[in-house]
Amino acid sequence: MFKTFTVRVVEQCKVSPPPNTTPPTSLIPLTFFDLPWLFFSPSQPLFFYHLPYSNSHFKTITIPALKHSLSLTLQHYYPFAGTLFLPSSSDEEEPAESNNKPHLVFTSHDSSVSLTIAISNGGDFEHLCNNHPRDANDFHLLVPKLVGPNLACIRGNKEVPLLAIQVTTFPNVGICIGLAFHHVVADGRTFSNFFKTWASYCSLLGTTSSPLFPLESLPFYDRSVIVDAKGHEEVFLKEWRRTLIAMQRENKVDLSNTTMVRATFLMGPTEMEQVKGLIIGCCNEKNKAMPVRVSAYVLTCALLWVCLVKTQPSMNQNMGDEDPIYFGFIAGGITRLDFEVPISYLGNCVGFGRASLRRRDLVGEEGVIVAAKAIGSTIKKLDESILGEAEKWVLEWRVLHGSEQHVHATWSPKLKLYECDFGWGKPKKIEEISIDSTRAVSLLQSRDVEGGIEIGLALPKNQMEAFTILFNQTLNSLP
Template structure:
């Protein structure tokens, strides 16, 4: 067990785009942004090796970090702006950037054990919370992004962020991070391949989803119960976070086992056995089994749900540039009966359910969009259900500020979401890292099912 650590704040400042470099802008939320009003901020942490002293960091690295952030905000200036949310019709929530708006940047020093925090084994979730910047959402104007850089003397740096998902999906956030890292590495000589596109007209609301989502948002806001995707009173005592890696060889063995099992029972193969589906199916089964041992609410006939985010740009029937700034994702929810997930063919059942949902989204990503919010309420209504945050397709580990690739990436918001996080594996080519935050007894059970489960596939 690591010793308790302390954080010392060295500086609190604000970083703006260079003077007169970014025009004032008002971005209306599209129907793809509005659903994220129901969710709490994303909280990713990027850990980097950094074998230098704090004084070296503040005198050499910090000025470059600030300047490169300013240059990046010159192009991603809405992130320095605010979200306005009047609940009264006909006003709609919108993102506003004005000259002088800025991003809060906290500089801190930690005496914590850097390598311990970067490990995969279970660690107390509370050890990470001091590395996450505060993002005030109680104001009339709600900041969209806050950043904290924490130096671990002669060990490493943690770049912690908190951002409102309503302003950016994973793709947009990844574009921002890669741009900031590139400016930090190469300075003014870095040239962006494509600038962010702020043209909201490319998003076509053919199904009238904006009115449906706004109506539900106004209703929940009037009742003061907006949040769906997080819980305020989660018991974080005795909760740990750990990372599990599913390698390409593991996926191939799972896939071969599924196909052999279907052939043996003369059943059709699941329609879609991608690396993502195989990983999610196996993790879902391990979680179901781990919950069964410690949760008395479990019932074999209950439906269990697995929710995930689906990239929209390649699935839309209208063109959206890859540089589009904003949200362009859909939502999928797979269902299976608990006793079938617990059975011998559980992985087959899970893969069939998730794969079928993926294929349905491929054909019509907005087919069930009218039910997204009600689906979320069901999904987050019971701790038997699972939600996925993140994507292994973003190559987040390639975010290099000049200190090398990230040593570890963690998503802290899953602590209060009952979600799992997915990212590409740093060290296993083709692998996927799965981040979990569970109470220790459940994590111990999950670890056993994960380890034994992988060994069982020939």
């Protein structure tokens, strides 16, 4: 039986970019792509690495290397060391003057990232890195503290840190790098670039090599490349001013009396082909149109959506079969926009998709098929015009955030986070902790199965047991 462990903090410090490597002062405006993230809680990814060294090695070798390489990374990604300035006004009718808008602030003399160093006492590293259900509370010890739960609740003039990091060692076994960051500074693509740069610097310390970053891969800061032709910025700013207080009461998830567990499920290429075969066979048999997309992502999300809806708790007795159920996800914007944005752009450049189906269709015999059609059609719509209904993003996101009946996905397999090597090999496991409260699911590239997708879930224990049975039964029954 796994026993709950404790974590002892041994150091708290600040890490800044090297002197004279960043602008003395930088005020970075938020674009309309950044503003919706004011309403939502920080991401909290944990990266577990196998590192069989003693506490002495951890203190004298590992930590100095992580600090130095982080500092070198921040010279390129200095907004992460800055703060978010939130003005005091909450008047929704007030004009959006430049000094009255939220924006990022960086000053070279005092901007930094909070770094906590800790040692685990009795933690079972291998247990935490497993896929089977584990107590969700244990993971919270590994997450650094950062202002939350969402930035829309904060009345200003406030400057809010954007990133915090905690490094925890499990003596003689491994290490966990935990991060908490507000998405207002970066989407998953930008965070992935930041984290991979940090890993690259660290892996080459003590060698004769140094990271060589092609000019086009270094962060691009110019926000003027984001074209707001339809005035989405003012729509989102008005929504933010109007909901500073209301957001504190919306979709607040009470987990105090719930035993939450975390588990990971794998969809490999074999399982994906089986789901695809099921869809093709049924459509051919009944002479129905095929989904417009049958990608690995669509197939995984379709099966996941159906299994989650079928295993939702008794609260569904208050829902009619005709009530809509939503599946939301983030869609990359750089390749979908009709204006050019560099791939190394530092900031948010993502849109939002939301598929909708009646509950009775999702839980019916053709649930996976209609789910794949709905998700695929939503992706096609985003391909054609990612900004077509952007004015609805905040309202639609808020319906999903913390919901027990609707489903939304975070992260993306395309980010390939398992490629982040600090010189210790690829991560043994990655967990996204914020899904405990947001009720989201995390979708990552599989560590060990080429082309596979890891599904990360955090659910009440009874629901996780039901989901596990249904998910496995469904896969085993596929042709």
